[in-house]
Amino acid sequence: MKLHNYFRSSASFRVRIALELKGLTYEYLPVHPVKGEHRQEAYAAISPSGMVPTLETDEGELLGQSMAIIEYLDEQHPQPALLPGDAIGRAQVRALAQLISCDIHPLNNLRVLKYRCAN
């Protein structure tokens, strides 16, 4: 597996944490958004949204969206499980994850900060 990601990206962090918890080896491919590398042609071919992270599977499939990547890893490598065994526990974990990934993170993203600085 290959992970196109940025060391300071919280979405990349999420995926790296899941990979480490599961003990999976992967190739770390750096993409530097602050230097604009996520908008270059080479990365656009990998991620049409121009965001990090992107997971490249051993079969060559490209996956974006950190939460979807983590879910994929958990399905492919169920142990150790990332979610609790009970439905209420799973809902609580997902609620916490979505609070960060859906409500907090989009507001402090690079493109939002650039827009705010320009306007």
Ligand SMILES: N[C@@H](CCC(=O)N[C@@H](CS)C(=O)NCC(=O)O)C(=O)O
């Ligand atoms: N919802 C996406 C968010 C990905 C994302 O926003 N990544 C940021 C870095 S943390 C990015 O690529 N930003 C580039 C930009 O805002 O132009 C996910 O969870 O993967």
